[in-house]
Amino acid sequence: MSGLRQADRLLEERGIGEDFGAFVTAAAWTRDGLVSACALGDGTLALADRGGFRRVAAHDGAALALCADGGPAGFLSGGDDGRFLAVSAAGEITEIARFGMKWVEHVASHASGHRAAAIGKKLYLIDQAGQTQKQLDHPSSITGLAFDAKGKRIAAAHYNGVSLWFVASKSDNPRRLEWKGSHTALAWSPDNDVVVTAMQENALHGWRLSSGEHMRMSGYPAKTQSLSFSRSGKFLATSGAETVVLWPFSGGGPMGKPPLELAGGDGVLCTRVACHPVHDTVAAGFADGLVVLADIASERILPVAAPGRGAVSALAWSADGANLLIGTETGFAARINFSKH
Amino acid sequence: MTETSQQVPVTVLTGYLGAGKTTLLNRILSENHGKRYAVVVNEFGELGVDNDLVVDTDEEVFEMNNGCICCTVRGDLIRILGGLMKRRDKFDGILIETTGLADPAPVAQTFFVDEGVREKTRLDAIVTVVDAKNLLARLADSPEASEQIAFADVIVLNKMDLVSEPEAAALEARIREINRFARIHRATRAGVAIADLLDQGAFDLTRVLDHAPNFLEDDSHSHNEDVASMSFEAERPIDPEKFNAWIGALLAAQGQDILRTKGILHYPGESRRFAFQAVHMMAEGDFIGPWPKGAKPASKLVFIGRNLNRPQLRRGFLACQVDAAP
16 A cells, blocks of 8 residues: 555645546646646536636537647637537637537647637638638548647548648648558657557558658557657657557657557556657556656656556646646546646 | 446447338337437437437448458447447447448447447347338348348338238248348337347347257258358367367358357356357457256357358368267
């Protein structure tokens, strides 16, 4: 028990946590880093600032997707009630769009103000005034969404590949990155040159945009649900194995190079990863509820939360990297402050 | 097949256009059963839904990159079932309606392939609605019609008011030629008791096989393009290694033609029954409860498919038995 208590020390001394009793489907911070939010399977959002959590009713059903809004404060959320919402840091809800019976499964934004929502095969680009600027069609349902770092392009994953769209382009012809199969999640490297997807067959596929090179990373015992590039772009952290699997993207990698594996040994599946926004450090959550920080260079592991509160289903860093937000399948949510006292 | 109590039962409704699927769905949803269902449909039509959740989807079938050409799954279902499992209000069951021309294999295979789906849900039964008036014509002109019957655990023979009793008997006989193991319910305007459709545990193979009539009966449709079903029984225990090698090679070679395989196997020295099942080339197996008291353990294996070679299948299965005592 002393080991467990020690594993919880950071949560107890530097965190606030609460049990909400509903699946945490996503976690995000406002761009100014002051307010955090967890999207929950009962349709509510659990907003939190330093003082503590509070619930906001948002969706009639499950809240499925959540991200920071384009501006400094506020969030975007999507639900299986077909509603795409803007949520202020104070918890006021504004409906941006309503899509009937279709689920709003993916949302994204960029600091330039762009908002995006994926509904079935359609991608909607919407501005801060709530006006739909583009409606982009895909050959099948969108399964992952990400803006590039500059906000110039947006990538949408679907069956048999990824479509890249220029946000401001007058002609709407996407660049198609093709690879046969079902792509289920997506990440874009910080230098905008690499797009990686997770696939149904427990493998990753990547494209280097400048050269057209394909990359294939396999060997996972389970599906990768979560992928995150390190700040430097040198590593791609992934879930789906009983360790945190980090693929090297420097020095000619990842092809032909073995991945770095951290925080293994317990025989428990890693379910979520989130790279730190400043340092080459990764937060990882496991199926037993354990959350750790792993320093990539030194391979040192720092426990953050002990097992026992449900499989980790969401992790998010504030933009300054001072705070980490955790959510689990059984409804536990916590935010932990890592800044110097 | 494990922890069934934790898993939400899923019922798949198939049937040719106009057979009465939507009528049946409406009946299920409007009956006062006190339960709550999530319903996955392709075209949101005139569903009378109060208490239930309806999800509108496009059937998205894709091939797995595992070198198996007939291994197709429904990507949209993987996403939707995953999403439904995140909701706080759990469902008593999930109903999936397929389009009229749909091949049921991708739906069934989704429950073999995806870990997340397998963990949280279980395929309870495939229910196929057929139109008594038009069944023979459909069987003659579309391969999907016979596949939907072949995959069925339960068949609703609908529009019985439009056929005579001798016609109905002939239809049942025709259905039995394709699938000897499904339970058939005659109905008018899809009037079937919910208890006969939902929570069937139809993938509880013992039940299926115990109800299978005429087990060793000869089959006259064993060498043509028609879908037929065959069953075999072995008295001596089955050697697991021999069986795995044989069934693996058989499904790899003929899995496109073999739509479904189900079996209950008696392994040497094992008090529990081993349940085996496959959809095309995708196979799985697990131990289930012990043999019934007083019953002599015996292994049974069932195939439903095209171009089944009875003597060859029998020889292959019987050769998996442990050697007879000298």
